[in-house]
Amino acid sequence: MADVADLAGVAISTVSRALANPGRVNAKTRAKIAAAAEKLGYTPNAMARNLRIGKSNIIMIVLPGSLHHGASQIIPQVLQSINQALIQNGYNLMIANLDRDETSERHILNLAFGGTVRGAIILSSKLPEVAGRSLAEAGLPIVSLLLDMSDASVPSVVTNDRGAVAEAARMLIARGHERFFYIAGPSDNYHDIERFSGLVDAFHETGLDPASITRSGGVLSYQHGFEAGKHAVEDFTQLAVKPTAVIAESDDMAISFISGVQARGWRIPEDLSVISFDGSPVCEYCHPPLSTIEQPVEVMGKTAVEILMQRMSEGADEVPTRMIIPSRLIMRKSVGPAAKANNSC
Amino acid sequence: MADVADLAGVAISTVSRALANPGRVNAKTRAKIAAAAEKLGYTPNAMARNLRIGKSNIIMIVLPGSLHHGASQIIPQVLQSINQALIQNGYNLMIANLDRDETSERHILNLAFGGTVRGAIILSSKLPEVAGRSLAEAGLPIVSLLLDMSDASVPSVVTNDRGAVAEAARMLIARGHERFFYIAGPSDNYHDIERFSGLVDAFHETGLDPASITRSGGVLSYQHGFEAGKHAVEDFTQLAVKPTAVIAESDDMAISFISGVQARGWRIPEDLSVISFDGSPVCEYCHPPLSTIEQPVEVMGKTAVEILMQRMSEGADEVPTRMIIPSRLIMRKSVGPAAKANNSC
DNA sequence: TACTTATTGGCAATCGTTTGCCAAAACTTT
DNA sequence: AAAGTTTTGGCAAACGATTGCCAATAAGTA
Numbered sequence: 001m002a003d004v005a006d007l008a009g010v011a012i013s014t015v016s017r018a019l020a021n022p023g024r025v026n027a028k029t030r031a032k033i034a035a036a037a038e039k040l041g042y043t044p045n046a047m048a049r050n051l052r053i054g055k056s057n058i059i060m061i062v063l064p065g066s067l068h069h070g071a072s073q074i075i076p077q078v079l080q081s082i083n084q085a086l087i088q089n090g091y092n093l094m095i096a097n098l099d100r101d102e103t104s105e106r107h108i109l110n111l112a113f114g115g116t117v118r119g120a121i122i123l124s125s126k127l128p129e130v131a132g133r134s135l136a137e138a139g140l141p142i143v144s145l146l147l148d149m150s151d152a153s154v155p156s157v158v159t160n161d162r163g164a165v166a167e168a169a170r171m172l173i174a175r176g177h178e179r180f181f182y183i184a185g186p187s188d189n190y191h192d193i194e195r196f197s198g199l200v201d202a203f204h205e206t207g208l209d210p211a212s213i214t215r216s217g218g219v220l221s222y223q224h225g226f227e228a229g230k231h232a233v234e235d236f237t238q239l240a241v242k243p244t245a246v247i248a249e250s251d252d253m254a255i256s257f258i259s260g261v262q263a264r265g266w267r268i269p270e271d272l273s274v275i276s277f278d279g280s281p282v283c284e285y286c287h288p289p290l291s292t293i294e295q296p297v298e299v300m301g302k303t304a305v306e307i308l309m310q311r312m313s314e315g316a317d318e319v320p321t322r323m324i325i326p327s328r329l330i331m332r333k334s335v336g337p338a339a340k341a342n343n344s345c
Numbered sequence: 346m347a348d349v350a351d352l353a354g355v356a357i358s359t360v361s362r363a364l365a366n367p368g369r370v371n372a373k374t375r376a377k378i379a380a381a382a383e384k385l386g387y388t389p390n391a392m393a394r395n396l397r398i399g400k401s402n403i404i405m406i407v408l409p410g411s412l413h414h415g416a417s418q419i420i421p422q423v424l425q426s427i428n429q430a431l432i433q434n435g436y437n438l439m440i441a442n443l444d445r446d447e448t449s450e451r452h453i454l455n456l457a458f459g460g461t462v463r464g465a466i467i468l469s470s471k472l473p474e475v476a477g478r479s480l481a482e483a484g485l486p487i488v489s490l491l492l493d494m495s496d497a498s499v500p501s502v503v504t505n506d507r508g509a510v511a512e513a514a515r516m517l518i519a520r521g522h523e524r525f526f527y528i529a530g531p532s533d534n535y536h537d538i539e540r541f542s543g544l545v546d547a548f549h550e551t552g553l554d555p556a557s558i559t560r561s562g563g564v565l566s567y568q569h570g571f572e573a574g575k576h577a578v579e580d581f582t583q584l585a586v587k588p589t590a591v592i593a594e595s596d597d598m599a600i601s602f603i604s605g606v607q608a609r610g611w612r613i614p615e616d617l618s619v620i621s622f623d624g625s626p627v628c629e630y631c632h633p634p635l636s637t638i639e640q641p642v643e644v645m646g647k648t649a650v651e652i653l654m655q656r657m658s659e660g661a662d663e664v665p666t667r668m669i670i671p672s673r674l675i676m677r678k679s680v681g682p683a684a685k686a687n688n689s690c
Numbered sequence: 691t692a693c694t695t696a697t698t699g700g701c702a703a704t705c706g707t708t709t710g711c712c713a714a715a716a717c718t719t720t
Numbered sequence: 721a722a723a724g725t726t727t728t729g730g731c732a733a734a735c736g737a738t739t740g741c742c743a744a745t746a747a748g749t750a
Contacts, residue, residue, distance in 0.1 A: 001706070011729045016708060026727060041478055043458035047396045048706035051735050056392060058439070065425070076420045080410070083440050087452060092461070094403070095428050095438045107432060113388035115736090116437070133386055226626055252627075259630035281571055282597075285604035287632035346737070356699045361738060371697060393736035396705050460706090 001044070008036035019044055055118050058092045059308065060111055062122040065099040073251060073280035074297050078145070081301030082121060089309055091118070098124050105130045112138035119308050121145055125190055127152070141311035143304045146295075147190045150322040155311070157304045157323045161191060161277075164293045164327040165198030166205075168247060168275045171329065173202060176338035177245035177273060179212045183232045183257060185225070185249045187218035195249055195277060214243060217253070225252025233260030244338040248276035251283055251292055258286070258334070269336030279330065289332035300325050346389065353381035364389055400463050403437045404653065405456055407467040410444040418596060418625035419642050423490070426646030427466060434654055436463070443469050450475045457483035464653050466490055470535055472497070486656035488649045491640075492535045495667040500656070502649045502668045506536060506622075509638045509672040510543030510592060511550075513620045516674065518551050521683035522590035522618060525558045528577045528602060530570070530594045532563035540594055540622060559588060562598070570597025578605030589683040593621035596628055596637055603631070603679070614681030624675065634677035645670050 005012040010029060018025045018033045036042075050056045061082060063075070083093045094117060096108045105128040111117050112135055119141040127135040127142075135142065136154075144156040169180070182199060184192050196215070203210045216235040217228045229252065236242070236257075248254035254276035258268055266272055268288055276283070279294025303323055350357040355374060363370045363378045370378075381387075395401045406427060408420070428438045439462060441453045450473040456462050457480055464486040472480040472487075480487065481499075489501040514525070527544060529537050541560070548555045561580040562573045574597065581587070581602075593599035599621030603613055611617055613633055621628070624639025648668055 013709080013730070014728060017728090020708065024727085029728080038476060041458070043455055045396075045706050046455075046459040046461045047392050047401060048735090049708075051390075051392045051396050051737090052706080052708045054735065073418070079424075079440060080442070083442055087442070087449075092456070093440045095424060095440060097425070097428050097432070104432075110388055111391075111437070113386070114391040116391045131383060226630060229630075255627060256630045259632065259634075262632070282600060282627060285571060285574075285601045287604065287607070289604075358700070358739080359698055362698090365738065369697080374698080390736050393705090394738075396707090397736080397738045399705065 001042070003040055004033065004036045004042050007040060008033045020049070056116060057090060058094050058117045059086055059119045059121065059305075060094040060096045060108070060117040062096045062098050062108060062120055062124050062128070064124045065097050065104070073282065074278055074295065077297045078123075078301050081298040082305055085302045085305035089305065096120075098128060102130055104128075109133055109135065109138070112140055119143075119312060121304050121308065122149075122154075123147065125149070127154075141308055143308045143311070145300060145304045148194075148322060153321065155307050155321045155323070157300050157307065157325065159295045159300065159327045160324050161194035161327075162198040162201065164329065165195045165247065165277070166202045167198075168291075168293060168329050169199045169202030170206065171331070172245045172247075172273055172275065172335065173206050173208065175273070175336070177243075178208055178338065179241065179243040179245070180214070181232075181236060181239075181243040181246045182213055182215045183229060183246065183248040183253045184215055184217040185228065185253070191249060191277075192218065195247075199247055212243075214239060217249075225250050226256040229253040229256030229258075230260055232257050233264070236261060237264065242271075244272060246272060246274045248274065251276045251278040251280040251290065254290060254292075255282075255286060258290070262287075269334055271339055273335040273338070275329075275335060277327075279327070283330075283332070286334070288334050290334045291332045292330055294328045294330055296325050296327065346387070348385055349378065349381045349387050352385060353378045365394070401461060402435060403439050403462045404431055404464045404466065404650075405439040405441045405453070405462040407441045407443050407453060407465055407469050407473070409469045410442050410449070418627065419623055419640065422642045423468075423646050426643040427650055430647045430650035434650065441465075443473060447475055449473075454478055454480065454483070457485055464488075464657055466649050466653065467494075467499075468492065470494070472499075486653055488653045488656070490645060490649045493539075493667065498666065500652050500666050500668070502645050502652065502670065504640050504645065504672045505669050506539035506672075507543040507546065509674065510540045510622070511547045512543075513592060513636075513638060513674050514544045514547035515551065516676070517590045517592075517618055517620065517680065518547060518553065520618070520681070522588075523553055523557060523683065524586065524588040524590070526577075526581060526584075526588040526591045527558055527560045528574060528591065528593040528598045529560055529562040530573065530598070536594060536622075537563065540592075544592055557588075559584060562594075570595050571601040574598040574601030574603075575605055577602050578609070581606060582609065587616075589617060591617060591619045593619065596621045596623040596625040596635065599635060599637075600627075600631060603635070607632075614679055616684050618680040618683070620674075620680060624672070628675075628677070631679070633679050635679045636677045637675055639673045639675055641670050641672065 001015055002012055005015045014025060015033050018030045022030060086093050096111060098104055098108060108128045109130060121143050123145050125147050142154045144154050146158060148156045148158045150156045180199065182196060199213060200210050216232040248257060254274055258274060268274055275291040277293045279292050283290035283292045303325060346360055347357055350360045355378060359370060360378050363375045367375060431438050441456060443449055443453060453473045454475060466488050468490050470492050487499045489499050491503060493501045493503045495501045527541060544558060545555050561577040593602060599619050603619055613619055620636040622638045624637050628635035628637045648670060
């Protein structure tokens with residue numbers, strides 16, 4: 001920096017001011033300084049700057065390892081949109097994996113308490129905590145994405161899981177479906193609870209008996225969305241009275257489920273209608289094209305960043321604690337009218 | 346840190362030594378210090394440390410925006426494995442997007458020259474450079490993943506694209522296929538060149554005439570793998586003499602292609618055999634299950650990190666410049682013997 | 691006990707910025 | 721030309737750690 005000052009013929013403090021606080025220095029000198037910096041190939045040292053400022057410009061995204069792994073088709077989109085939004089605001093994105101082991105929790109806490117990161121976007125249902133320290137007390141702004149954690153007073157950006165599933169279920173009920181098969185991810189999970197509730201809601205609204213909903217899954221982790229679907233095929237096969245409609249908690253589950261039941265002779269949508277959640281692009285090319293509830297992940301990512309920025313700048317209090325971005329039901333060929341006689345194969 | 350020293354009843358320099366250089370301090374005092382730190386909830390400030398040390402502990406992964414977007418199913422796996430390997434070595438992963446605009450290139454260079462990152466793993470075919478500065482001159486260790494850049498003297502971890510496609514092609518040729526349809530991603534791209542060459546190799550080996558290979562695509566960006574497949578359907582339909590075998594550069598392309606041709610009456614594998622590249626999990630559940638060339642992305646990620654670590658520690662010269670991790674051909678129902686009479690539909 | 695070795699204490703410089711302070715210089719405006 | 725305003729210079733103290741140096745103390749060995 002001293003070199004730049006020399007070359008530009010100005011004082012070192014002026015250079016600093018020009019770079020960090022451009023308003024307080026004349027446009028002409030600023031140009032001179034920029035030229036000198038360019039010529040010397042000078043880039044201010046970010047760590048020194050952040051140390052002095054007392055804040056980092058890195059945001060971390062906390063991903064449950066299982067989500068990351070193989071399964072969920074939406075992670076890349078989430079990362080992409082968040083990263084773009086962050087960069088526009090002058091921030092960088094760091095990845096933090098939250099596995100089931102204590103090491104990873106500790107690691108995340110170190111990032112937070114050690115000042116490496118300035119804020120966090122989490123996709124996990126619980127805040128990492130170990131040895132009495134919790135992410136909540138790190139003094140960082142946090143935003144939860146996909147999962148509603150507004151109860152724990154962390155602002156959340158979610159979709160209308162419950163309502164969207166209810167809508168899908170009503171659509172199926174309107175076509176004559178009365179017996180449903182629900183393929184769940186890990187139970188107790190926010191998504192499981194909300195989405196399943198949506199299905200039950202629709203039953204209540206339409207006067208059907210929720211007892212004719214069969215649940216499958218709930219034990220396996222997200223890590224194996226496809227596995228969960230496969231497993232559901234077994235469950236389905238063993239039912240004495242077959243449901244005519246299926247709602248799956250993720251596209252992956254639906255895809256492997258469909259593959260399995262088709263192999264055993266059921267036809268979709270003639271024997272069985274299927275709708276799933278996520279809106280992965282691949283659904284359009286499934287056999288038959290798969291109806292899915294599309295989460296607007298890009299909008300959600302951008303919104304999460306916006307909220308984070310608000311939290312970081314002004315008084316933290318007047319920001320909304322929950323932001324609901326509605327999903328969109330995309331109807332495709334995997335849905336048809338309920339089969340009249342539902343015989344086993 | 347001073348507080349910790351007080352509580353532990355030791356000098357501040359001893360605390361620093363205990364944390365940064367544990368070998369030079371007695372186990373008992375180390376335990377005392379650890380206890381004090383735990384009690385006070387103290388975490389050393391990473392930025393201060395890195396500033397003093399002169400090196401960051403952050404590695405960035407440079408992803409072409411297009412790769413990231415929607416399409417490639419393997420990105421999450423790559424990120425996951427790289428991040429895990431990095432953390433084990435005490436590093437963190439930062440995401441850097443390389444779009445077509447100059448802003449993103451400049452941003453990446455700032456990360457490098459500003460000392461934010463210590464090294465880079467790139468999935469892009471070209472090193473970012475703008476205004477005379479190039480990533481190559483930033484003095485960072487760089488490793489290229491998926492794309493071979495060993496010509497540009499950046500160590501690369503790749504798979505045997507060419508050989509793997511050749512193997513797949515031989516397998517098809519052995520089943521009587523003689524006319525091939527190749528669905529390409531963006532042309533000039535490393536993957537396009539290598540994989541297509543593999544196909545041509547197989548033709549030469551077996552004495553067939555490469556003229557009976559029809560290429561499709563090559564214009565669209567990766568961003569639309571599914572689109573490329575759709576587009577290929579058009580091309581395919583217009584061929585007077587239909588090929589009997591298809592090789593696609595990515596699973597996405599194959600999936601949408603299959604969906605399209607099936608809708609127009611062709612049957613797979615009876616009329617057309619298909620093999621694609623990537624090994625996405627979803628292939629297993631396609632209709633029919635899709636044969637694919639599985640890239641060992643996890644191993645590749647770990648290997649890339651290992652090489653990076655070597656580059657960062659010792660003399661940089663004796664590390665291998667290219668590491669080839671072989672892919673595995675997974676044969677599924679999408680492949681069958683060549684149709685005898687190949688009539689149009 | 692005397693001597694060697696291992697471990698700690700205290701001090702101060704350093705990493706590369708930012709920033710408050712005040713004086714000096716350079717412009718603008720009456 | 722005088723007064724007022726904006727812009728710069730120079731200085732020095734931070735930010736929170738690490739580390740070389742040497743003296744001082746503790747532990748281990750003969």
